[in-house]
Amino acid sequence: xxxxxxxxxxxxxxxxxxxxxxxxxxxxxxxxTVNWYQQLPGTAPKLLIYSNNQRPSGVPDRFSGSKSGTSxxxxxxxxxxxxxxxxxxxxxxxxxxxxxVFGGGTKLTVL
Amino acid sequence: QLQLQESGPGLVKPSETLxxxxxxxxxxxxxxxxxxxxxxxxxxxxLEWIGSIYYSGSTYYNPSLKSRVxxxxxxSKNQFSLKLSSVTAADTAVYYCxxxxxxxxxxxxxxxxxxxxxx
Numbered sequence: 001x002x003x004x005x006x007x008x009x010x011x012x013x014x015x016x017x018x019x020x021x022x023x024x025x026x027x028x029x030x031x032x033t034v035n036w037y038q039q040l041p042g043t044a045p046k047l048l049i050y051s052n053n054q055r056p057s058g059v060p061d062r063f064s065g066s067k068s069g070t071s072x073x074x075x076x077x078x079x080x081x082x083x084x085x086x087x088x089x090x091x092x093x094x095x096x097x098x099x100x101v102f103g104g105g106t107k108l109t110v111l
Numbered sequence: 112q113l114q115l116q117e118s119g120p121g122l123v124k125p126s127e128t129l130x131x132x133x134x135x136x137x138x139x140x141x142x143x144x145x146x147x148x149x150x151x152x153x154x155x156x157x158l159e160w161i162g163s164i165y166y167s168g169s170t171y172y173n174p175s176l177k178s179r180v181x182x183x184x185x186x187s188k189n190q191f192s193l194k195l196s197s198v199t200a201a202d203t204a205v206y207y208c209x210x211x212x213x214x215x216x217x218x219x220x221x222x223x224x225x226x227x228x229x230x
Contacts, residue, residue: 002157035215035217037158044220044221044222044223045150045158045207045217046220047217047219047220050212050216050218051215051216056218088157090158090216090217091215092214092215096174097171098171098214099171099172099173099174100148100150100160100163100171100173100211100214101160102158102159102160103157105157105158
């Protein structure tokens with residue numbers, strides 16, 4: 001069972017806007033930044049959003065992140081077929097002397 | 112451009128020690144503000160953080176693996192390494208190394224290496 005909670009699946013049609021939620025607690029999301037990773041089939045995860053809402057160079061502005069309290073969300077607008085992937089949220093957790101924690105991942109299907 | 116590459120045996124016997132090395136190129140492992148981490152992903156499952164190390168040797172480990180994990184750094188070779196002892200089939204996974212920025216986000220990641228635990 002993952003420390004951060006994500007829905008196992010999400011879906012949308014091309015052009016739609018989809019959101020993926022990530023729920024945590026005061027020791028992780030509530031006190032540290034949330035980061036999102038995209039994992040295309042058969043590849044290593046890639047940083048998609050860092051520090052709650054910052055996009056690394058090269059990530060389209062269709063991807064956006066937000067955080068409120070102990071929850072966060074990733075939004076993808078103008079959904080494209082190449083967005084079909086697994087998405088993971090992650091944060092640092094201050095409990096147990098500090099540890100990195102991930103969500104269980106959300107598989108996004110573009111219908 | 113910073114790149115990371117995992118290396119090590121792809122097959123380990125149960126009860127033995129898994130050993131992997133991550134070689135960093137295009138930048139120095141001794142850069143401040145950066146930790147260096149290991150993450151694994153069992154086949155068909157999600158990501159699990161194993162631990163992270165600073166170039167000085169300071170470490171953080173996943174509490175669930177702490178008794179079996181050792182992460183070390185060799186600044187002269189620009190490498191850091193993972194040892195996981197007493198492995199079982201449950202340790203079969205793709206193992207990734209990555210730069211752990213401010214102990215917050217991982218970027219970039221290595222391509223990953225599959226380690227299978229089997230006799």
